[in-house]
Amino acid sequence: xxxxxxxxxxxxxxxxxxxxxxxxxxFILQSVWLYITELAGKDLEFDIIIKFLIFxxxxxxxxxxxxxxxxxxIMVFGxxxxxxxxxxxxxxxxxxxxxxxxxxIFILGLSILTFFFAxxxxxxxxxxxxxxxxNIAKVKPA
Numbered sequence: 475x476x477x478x479x480x481x482x483x484x485x486x487x488x489x490x491x492x493x494x495x496x497x498x499x500x501f502i503l504q505s506v507w508l509y510i511t512e513l514a515g516k517d518l519e520f521d522i523i524i525k526f527l528i529f530x531x532x533x534x535x536x537x538x539x540x541x542x543x544x545x546x547x548i549m550v551f552g553x554x555x556x557x558x559x560x561x562x563x564x565x566x567x568x569x570x571x572x573x574x575x576x577x578x579i580f581i582l583g584l585s586i587l588t589f590f591f592a593x594x595x596x597x598x599x600x601x602x603x604x605x606x607x608x609n610i611a612k613v614k615p616a
Contacts, residue, residue: 478568479576486577490546497541501534502527512607516614529603532596539588543581
C-alpha cells in the first residue's frame with residue numbers, strides 16, 4: 475500500500491467512524507423516542523433497557539452505513555479539494571480513479587460485510603427484539 479493510499483484511507487476512516495458514531499446515536503435516540511410508550515413508566519430494570527438498545531442497534535446499522543459512507547466521502551473529498559490536495563495529486567500524475575482505489579476497495583468490502591450482517595445478524599436481533607417487547611407487555615402491562 476502506497477503512502478498516498480494510506481493517507482487517504484486513514485483520513486477517510488477517521489471521518490467515517492466519527493460520522494458513524496454520531497449518526498448511530500441520533501438513530502438510537504429516535505428509536506428510543508419511537509418506543510418510549512412501551513418503556514416509560516413500567517419500572518424496568520436497567521439491563522432490560524440495555525438489551526432493548528442492543529437488539530434495536532443491528533437494524534440501525536444497515537440504515538446508518540450508507541449515510542455514513544456518503545457524508546464521510548463528501549467531507550473528506552471536500553476537504554481534499556479545499557486544501558488543493560486533489561490538484562497536487564493531479565500535478566504528480568495520479569488520476570482521480572487511482573487516488574480513490576483504496577477507498578473503493580474498503581467500501582466494497584464494507585458492502586459485502588454489511589450484506590452478510592443483514593442476512594445473519596439482523597433476523598436474530600429482530601426476533602429477540604420482538605420477544606423482548608412481547609415480554610415487557612406481558613409482564614408489566616401498565
